[in-house]
Amino acid sequence: MTSEFEIIEHYFKKKIKQTALGVGDDAAIINVQKNYQLVISSDMLIENIHFLKNTNPSHLGWKSLAVNLSDIAAMGGKPKWATLSISLPKINHVWLKKFSEGFFKCANQFGIDLVGGDTSKGPLSISITIMGEIKKNQGLLRSGAKINDDIWVTGQLGLASMGLASLQGELKLAPSLKVKCIKALEMPTPKVSLGYHLSRHTNSCIDISDGLIQDLNHILKASKVGAALLLNDIPCEKFIHASKQYQFVLNGGDDYELLFTAPKKNRPYIEKIAKKTNTAISVIGVITQNKTLKIMDQKGRSISFNKKGFDHFA
Amino acid sequence: MTSEFEIIEHYFKKKIKQTALGVGDDAAIINVQKNYQLVISSDMLIENIHFLKNTNPSHLGWKSLAVNLSDIAAMGGKPKWATLSISLPKINHVWLKKFSEGFFKCANQFGIDLVGGDTSKGPLSISITIMGEIKKNQGLLRSGAKINDDIWVTGQLGLASMGLASLQGELKLAPSLKVKCIKALEMPTPKVSLGYHLSRHTNSCIDISDGLIQDLNHILKASKVGAALLLNDIPCEKFIHASKQYQFVLNGGDDYELLFTAPKKNRPYIEKIAKKTNTAISVIGVITQNKTLKIMDQKGRSISFNKKGFDHFA
Structure with a gap:
């Protein structure tokens, strides 16, 4: 397992519950309910800036998603979908297993589908975009x-x-x-x-x-x-x-x-x-x-x- | 101008045309038209992996968005909204000016609102999430x-x-x-x-x-x-x-x-x-x-x- 496709397939492709089309095509497709708006936020976590080197990867997986969920919470929305782009210096299966476990522990607790993203070689960084629904004109500004x-x-x-x-x-x-x-x-x-x-x-x-x-x-x-x-x-x-x-x-x-x-x-x-x-x-x-x-x-x-x-x- | 808020305000906060709430709150809010689904994709560009050091920042701004638009095109969707998360080793105003010009040249040509994102110190990398509309069940899979x-x-x-x-x-x-x-x-x-x-x-x-x-x-x-x-x-x-x-x-x-x-x-x-x-x-x-x-x-x-x-x- 050495390619980006295999990493996505193995660690990040999970069953989707509220998504028309999930990971695996050029893009994901979701339905937004009638009388709802979509609320969107992006946050980035970079090693040595947002988290210390050698942070427990499971905790990091949790936190990466949690800080994004917090933005949707602050709008009064219901978070439902996330994309995850992650760059890693090298493929480290122990790290990826723990990171993805932490990420999905948080995703499952808050009812989030991971619907897409990107993986690449590079300095360790995690970029997440979170999307959710909000009743029309009821956002907390x-x-x-x-x-x-x-x-x-x-x-x-x-x-x-x-x-x-x-x-x-x-x-x-x-x-x-x-x-x-x-x-x-x-x-x-x-x-x-x-x-x-x-x-x-x-x-x-x-x-x-x-x-x-x-x-x-x-x-x-x-x-x-x-x-x-x-x-x-x-x-x-x-x-x-x-x-x-x-x-x-x-x-x-x-x-x-x-x-x-x-x-x-x-x-x-x-x-x-x-x-x-x-x-x-x-x-x-x-x-x-x-x-x-x-x-x-x-x-x-x-x-x-x-x-x-x-x-x-x- | 030295903080992340000032960078966003100066380079990345532009007039929005098709967005209920844009850059500046915890999250953005958009309306998805009736009988449409939302189509979403994320792509990441990292220096020395996806682009060479010293790439013209205006071209890089264009390309960062263009490669994301290409994913929505491949689904048969109409791209409308983007978030941009960018990490930079230091605040370089010449670079930021050119990068944002290239980004918005592409955004304007294809009718995209930048609705959110994140900025941070870090190795140069750009993560974009693009969102668009697609007629229900007409995605090109x-x-x-x-x-x-x-x-x-x-x-x-x-x-x-x-x-x-x-x-x-x-x-x-x-x-x-x-x-x-x-x-x-x-x-x-x-x-x-x-x-x-x-x-x-x-x-x-x-x-x-x-x-x-x-x-x-x-x-x-x-x-x-x-x-x-x-x-x-x-x-x-x-x-x-x-x-x-x-x-x-x-x-x-x-x-x-x-x-x-x-x-x-x-x-x-x-x-x-x-x-x-x-x-x-x-x-x-x-x-x-x-x-x-x-x-x-x-x-x-x-x-x-x-x-x-x-x-x-x-």
């Missing part, structure tokens, strides 16, 4: 935040960047916390079900991939509003408060939690959906008229913070 | 070839691989032919309009990207048939016949011509469509019952040939 909206986040922030810092020897963590942080870094859970159910009940949404501040700023800019956050309300490990290393929570990349804004009156519904989808959620602040972002400590004092998030060219 | 079908190809075969061999110093060509071959290599014209109009009038279709023999074999295998080709009927430069270097025509990659099969009775319609779309076409053989591929010289003798095409891992 960045541009819809309204003054006095609650600002919500899912899960805990900062875990992934703590995991990365720990792997790079820049942060010392207790063993159990280290395991938790590395799992958050390598196998994030996209909030697909929550995102899908939030549609129509929130005004704006984004996934936190480049850090809370940077991603919240995308919403503020697109919506032409400001925000006030309460530092102590941002869900994170006790370690953060104890060590005051808030940069992990505010600027750390790779969280893949959802950040969304919604009218206060929708709290009961949002809490119900969060419970139903088994997703932790927290209100961390409020959308304001003043087009700036303020973060307050528990005494109501405005704290200074680094505005930059993760930049792949930095 | 590889699996439909029927015994006694004419085998057609568009254009001339072998030019691109001759261009590559010439650039690599492995083939000496007359100056005017060299220019023609390098243009074929660097700026292929996808046969989009022909492919779209062929739908319903052909039984099978593929684009020739890995060499005539390898790609025809994909049709033969999928359709469970054989083929007999007449070597002298394969459209190519006189140089090929004079030098007997048929490997360029039979095994050379990167042609991006269409190879399709159709009942003899459809010849008049196919010729009319070819004329209308200004596409050169030739019948090069016939589909046979015997599941093998034979190539005959002008005296009717079966010639021996290399069965291998281009393989990105070879």
Whole structure:
């Protein structure tokens, strides 16, 4: 098994469940249901930029798809189809077996058909395009935040960047916390079900991939509003408060939690959906008229913070 | 201008014409017309594998999109939307300007909206996903070839691989032919309009990207048939016949011509469509019952040939 066709056939051609024509022709063919739009996003993962050399290939397979699913979740869509283009320095069957297992573990959990892609020799990189359905005109955009909206986040922030810092020897963590942080870094859970159910009940949404501040700023800019956050309300490990290393929570990349804004009156519904989808959620602040972002400590004092998030060219 | 957001904003955010929501949110949103299916393909181009170092970035921008359009043409679809993920060793504005100009020259010529993608630091590589519409159940598959079908190809075969061999110093060509071959290599014209109009009038279709023999074999295998080709009927430069270097025509990659099969009775319609779309076409053989591929010289003798095409891992 040495050609690209054999690799595709062996590792990446699986049974399709919701696709008219899958892997094996010049292109795939899918049906989009009546009254639905198609929602599309592409993400690329490159060795030594997005993941460390020698990352567990099964975790990498999971994460490659998961970060794409997170984009569809942030739109309120239902992800259904993916293409996968992968370049490898050489054909390594152990690596390919583990990578494809991780990829399909994620694909199966979230109901995704792999419908196409490409393979080639080259520096290790993974490019995925994810497609899903969304009810007409019900997409969760960045541009819809309204003054006095609650600002919500899912899960805990900062875990992934703590995991990365720990792997790079820049942060010392207790063993159990280290395991938790590395799992958050390598196998994030996209909030697909929550995102899908939030549609129509929130005004704006984004996934936190480049850090809370940077991603919240995308919403503020697109919506032409400001925000006030309460530092102590941002869900994170006790370690953060104890060590005051808030940069992990505010600027750390790779969280893949959802950040969304919604009218206060929708709290009961949002809490119900969060419970139903088994997703932790927290209100961390409020959308304001003043087009700036303020973060307050528990005494109501405005704290200074680094505005930059993760930049792949930095 | 140094961040990925600024690069996207400056070079890759253009006016969209047929897209509900384009570049700038977590994902793009498109509408698929009633009674149409969506057809999707992904292709990746990597420096030193798919293109030489120092390739003209404008030509590379054109080609990156063109090879993807060719896949949709080979399905009989109408390409409409693309995502572009690009990794670059560093931000080079001269390169980015030229690359994006070439990309959008092709996009504008074929009516494509760029709707999303990703940018990152990394070894130079380009991953594109192309999406288009196709009338329900009218896709041109590889699996439909029927015994006694004419085998057609568009254009001339072998030019691109001759261009590559010439650039690599492995083939000496007359100056005017060299220019023609390098243009074929660097700026292929996808046969989009022909492919779209062929739908319903052909039984099978593929684009020739890995060499005539390898790609025809994909049709033969999928359709469970054989083929007999007449070597002298394969459209190519006189140089090929004079030098007997048929490997360029039979095994050379990167042609991006269409190879399709159709009942003899459809010849008049196919010729009319070819004329209308200004596409050169030739019948090069016939589909046979015997599941093998034979190539005959002008005296009717079966010639021996290399069965291998281009393989990105070879």
